[in-house]
Amino acid sequence: MPGDDETPSLDVPVGMFEDIEDLKVQVASLTALIEGLTGGDDADPGEAASTETEEATGEDTEDEGQYPPLILLLDPPEYDDELRALTEWVEGVLVPGYLAEPSADARWCHLWFEHTVAVARLHAMWLAWQELTDPASCGYLGPSTWHRDHLDPALRELRAPTGPFAGCTKGEHQVAHRLPGIVPSAWNQAEA
Known part of the structure; x- marks a missing residue:
């Protein structure tokens, strides 16, 4: 019989292979997360991870350092x-890679x-960059997401004419121009 040893011809879109690779990364990431939450392969389903380390140190090691706080x-x-x-x-990646010469419309x-x-x-932008440029956690879409959701909005705010560098021009640096004065409030008036 002809065709028994032949591989059938399949028309598979090229993008499907990228989607499959993204799914593999997501499955691996979720598997690692589940193993971490359940205590690994030897734990019963639904059983929480062991807290022996927490009890020995007296600290909550799971939450410690897991999510970086606001600087x-x-x-x-x-x-x-x-x-x-x-x-x-900032000096090694952001400035040389993303910041052109400062101007009145794009301050730095x-x-x-x-x-x-x-x-x-x-x-905040750096924390997002660390997470979204790690292929193990974000696949192929991470860098694009970082540009769209973090870099572009942050640079618009930072470099805007009313942003934190509004008083800074070439050769001149001002910080105090952005500090608010005492705001009158009912609390201050009650003391007077």
């Missing part, structure tokens, strides 16, 4: 360490780390 909530030396790592990313301050609002926004 502005950190105290030294944690703030200093996080700012140092953020500076390496070389002393960005002295602008609290800029530090907060850049830190």
